[in-house]
Amino acid sequence: MVMIQSGILKKLVDALPKGLQVDPTSMKQAFNGGATTDIDPSNYDAATRTISIPMAQQLGENEFMTVTYKASLTNDALTSMNKKKLITNVANFTGSDIGSSDRKYEASVDIPITPPDFKSELIKSVKNESNGDKDYLTETKARQNDTVDYKLIYSVDSQSDKYLLKGANLVDTLPQGLSLVPKSIEVSDTNGMIDHSTADQVNITLPDIKQGEQVEVKFKATVNSTKPGGIVNSAIVNNITKSDGKSHEDVVSNLTTLNVSDVDAFISVPSLIDFGNVNLGGINRTLFNISTKGELIVSHPTTKDFSVAVSLDDMKDKENNSLIPIDSSGLLFLKQRQKSADEDGSWQPVSSEGTALQTGWFSGNQVNLNLTDYIGVNNWKLRMRSDNKSGLYKGILTWSMTDSISA
Numbered sequence: 001m002v003m004i005q006s007g008i009l010k011k012l013v014d015a016l017p018k019g020l021q022v023d024p025t026s027m028k029q030a031f032n033g034g035a036t037t038d039i040d041p042s043n044y045d046a047a048t049r050t051i052s053i054p055m056a057q058q059l060g061e062n063e064f065m066t067v068t069y070k071a072s073l074t075n076d077a078l079t080s081m082n083k084k085k086l087i088t089n090v091a092n093f094t095g096s097d098i099g100s101s102d103r104k105y106e107a108s109v110d111i112p113i114t115p116p117d118f119k120s121e122l123i124k125s126v127k128n129e130s131n132g133d134k135d136y137l138t139e140t141k142a143r144q145n146d147t148v149d150y151k152l153i154y155s156v157d158s159q160s161d162k163y164l165l166k167g168a169n170l171v172d173t174l175p176q177g178l179s180l181v182p183k184s185i186e187v188s189d190t191n192g193m194i195d196h197s198t199a200d201q202v203n204i205t206l207p208d209i210k211q212g213e214q215v216e217v218k219f220k221a222t223v224n225s226t227k228p229g230g231i232v233n234s235a236i237v238n239n240i241t242k243s244d245g246k247s248h249e250d251v252v253s254n255l256t257t258l259n260v261s262d263v264d265a266f267i268s269v270p271s272l273i274d275f276g277n278v279n280l281g282g283i284n285r286t287l288f289n290i291s292t293k294g295e296l297i298v299s300h301p302t303t304k305d306f307s308v309a310v311s312l313d314d315m316k317d318k319e320n321n322s323l324i325p326i327d328s329s330g331l332l333f334l335k336q337r338q339k340s341a342d343e344d345g346s347w348q349p350v351s352s353e354g355t356a357l358q359t360g361w362f363s364g365n366q367v368n369l370n371l372t373d374y375i376g377v378n379n380w381k382l383r384m385r386s387d388n389k390s391g392l393y394k395g396i397l398t399w400s401m402t403d404s405i406s407a
Helices: none
Strands: 002-015 020-031 050-073 086-096 103-112 120-127 139-142 147-156 169-173 178-180 201-205 214-223 229-233 236-238 256-260 265-268 272-274 285-288 291-293 297-300 306-312 315-317 322-324 332-336 346-349 366-370 380-384 397-403
Touching: 020 229, 050 086, 120 139, 120 236, 120 256, 147 169, 169 214, 201 214, 229 366
Parallel strands: 139 256
Antiparallel strands: 002 050, 002 086, 020 050, 050 291, 086 103, 120 147, 147 214, 169 201, 169 236, 178 214, 229 256, 265 297, 272 291, 285 380, 297 366, 306 397, 315 322, 332 346, 332 380
């Protein structure tokens, strides 16, 4: 868990040490201890073991943002721990006090590691022959309706003091976007193994596995996801009993990733641009957004450059039947860039026809392109007139992508 207090948040980065493996589907955030919201799994890079989350929230005194996720210890912790048998996880976030320049803040936690008397490992890999894969990998590309092959190898180390007693379960629950191909499960040795698998889960009860022995399970899955991006998951061996009759913690495999492509789509769009409360007091006011809830993540895997735009309809208070129309002077403004979110940008009115995030094109061949830095705190402003009636006004933002004419 990471907790951040006071100021304007920009980005949280947590580079995990070897030996800690994140479940990217478990990442969540909450404001002031309120309801949690899911963080898109694409914010975790399995290759570098790094969580990198663009954040868009302004925090006042005694307000805080909490980010939580689940992580499992793997055998790599035994080689990455220091002389004190600790591994250290260091996280940092970029942010600022209101009106100040950005700073980087750091926090860390030490995790004690106790070498076990039972050493085992679960390795997961995937192969997509229609993509040209000849070997099993930890990451590959896929398209909708492809059939991919998975392989699980569970082994007990030859130097382990204890071995595995029968009765443990090897479980691989397929995430949304994958379905198990019926009757596709193959095991290296059926002696003592019991298959309890269902339509969306591989579940094999294992026999005794002595030191230096292993079992191998293969199965096929169909890609039925219509959503581009990464399908990430791992497998687990649970209900473990060692040869001395004592139980042992679960063993989690490495992550495998299917990068589903060839689909243009918005993976995630913000659910709320919040400008807070204000008393106009008979004068015109300009409000800047204090938070943006949700991320802006797009996929555009084709080669053409493209633009991303947003449009706005009139803002309405349904309860009081009041309306703030879009007019020539502008109502909602976006800080538009030329080529990068790092630029200062210039304020442009958001029209009903659409206003681009930047004047230059985004490059093609993008999957899980995170554009949240373009729409965070102080990237929107709202112009309120003194004659606007009081109320709770809401407007609908519509996002769109447009390809360039040239490839």
